[in-house]
Amino acid sequence: MSKSTTSSATTANDNHETHQVFNQPTALEGYNSWQSDTLLQQWTRHYGGGWAAEQLTAFGAKTGGELLAAGFLANKHKPEFHSHNRFGERIDWVEFHPSYHQLMAHAIESGMHALPWNQPRPGAHVARAAMEYMHMQADPGSGCPLTMTFAAIPALRHQPQLLKSWGKKIAAHHYDPRNVPFFEKAGLTIGMAMTEKQGGSDVRANTTRAERLGSDDGVPTYQLTGHKWFCSAPMCDGFLVLAQLDEGLSCFLLPRWRPDGSKNALFIQRLKNKIGNVSNASSEIEYRAAFAWLVGEPGRGVRTIIDMVSMTRFDCMVGSTAIMSQAAREAIHHCGGRAVFGKSLHDQPLMQNVLADLAIEAEAALAMTMRVAAALDAADDPAEQAIVRLGTALGKYWICKRAAQHSYEAMESIGAVGLMEDNVVARLYREAPVNAIWEGSGNVQCLDLLRVLAREPAVLAGFIDELATAAGRDQRYDDYLANLQQQLADPDQLELRARQLVEQMALAWQAALLLTAGDGDVAEAFVASRLAGAGGLMYGTLPASTPCLAILRRAAPQLG
């Protein structure tokens, strides 16, 4: 990370210059996003991903270096849709700025999209999450197809023939953006299309229909007719799609090109005009008898695709954690290079409180995210399965929601410059709501969690066991946990109380992780402000006893 200093690049003189530029921080760029992020290193190592340090160092050199610049370019030059070529032929092609391809190529050639599939060993999901976190800080938009490509493998396991023919190329360290058939490529990317106009959260309302064609190498084939209201990264080579059969909603793999080499009947209608996730193309599409293979059993589409969705939900946690960490570090860095009323903002107690509060929130999110990654690494263990099942819904709800207010507060710490589009925090602010809304919005996560409580008592019991590991360390935590258990045992008005319950569960869990494996100052401030009522609704309301400067130095040690 470069140092915060005042700059006097421009000098007033007797000719034309009107003033000196001073009391402005340096740009936070040209760093190694692994080596400069001691918290990322600590939590990655704690959860077993330390063996990948060399790989992560090489990855971080790029994501904090040239890819930061690529991220700005990819967001400035939006993807463009071309329905036809100059000869009038329908091509359904989305053109991206070269910087987008640079980001995609780096991630795929580094193996980020498939690390746990190619190197299945303890800590692999943790190491991949660390890579994804760093990539998202360079550019979250390209993170979308990378996540979907990664997440497709567990769903494809429901159709071993397809896994065999597609899996190797999906996991290959080879990026090929050409608009050519899948069988001509050595590396493939995968998208996902569930949402329709009349049904987003409620995919059972889907009207896209599939009709049986025959079979291909033993895999049933179908033709799909209908639409999707959202289909991100429409230049992917294949899409996992939900469509109706007589047996009910079913899952299909729909390739961009048919196996005979002709263009599949997938038509892009237009690209969405989004406030965030701008470098990623999200589209509206139609299928007009488009070819597809069945994945999993007929009528079990949701059960099949959920294996993909649970991974993309986890990546929403990773993405929002990355947003908060980057926002906190940008704010801390900026304030170190800015003096107000004759004193550095780092020396102003009220700003210290705001920055420390932002740092605590980001670290609590990181701890929770890496804990779920570690559980993904041990998914054969039923206790860890419980953490994945419950922790993903909790984290998707809580971390993604916290990121929106967090990025705004970081922006305000930076002042007016923070609102400018050439400041990365402006992009983080526009990005933050995206992770909260897609892949199952907040209420959907809460209702999912209620389903776990109602139907999977062992999962809740496993979660409570995890919380109990932190008991006896802090009376305020113990009291909070006892109250949470009372709340969980109360069956009255559960739907109305769901957000409150989920919030309490998330806070208790973050506190438990910080108390058992985190830093004492951070854990103390977190428990006091979030559990014991000594904090307020806004960031910057930590109790006066908090060692704010020590917390800032922990989050950004280069401050000295």
Ligand SMILES: Cc1cc2nc3c(=O)[nH]c(=O)nc-3n(C[C@H](O)[C@H](O)[C@H](O)COP(=O)(O)OP(=O)(O)OC[C@H]3O[C@@H](n4cnc5c(N)ncnc54)[C@H](O)[C@@H]3O)c2cc1C
């Ligand atoms: C940038 C972007 C890219 C996307 N890309 C894709 C993609 O590639 N593929 C894809 O399939 N989809 C994609 N989506 C769609 C996304 O997954 C859906 O928007 C999301 O699932 C919510 O669906 P909806 O918009 O129809 O909202 P709705 O389902 O109409 O929900 C509206 C609100 O109601 C709440 N709600 C729903 N049910 C209940 C209930 N029972 N009780 C209380 N509240 C409830 C929800 O939480 C939400 O807040 C994308 C969305 C965005 C923003």
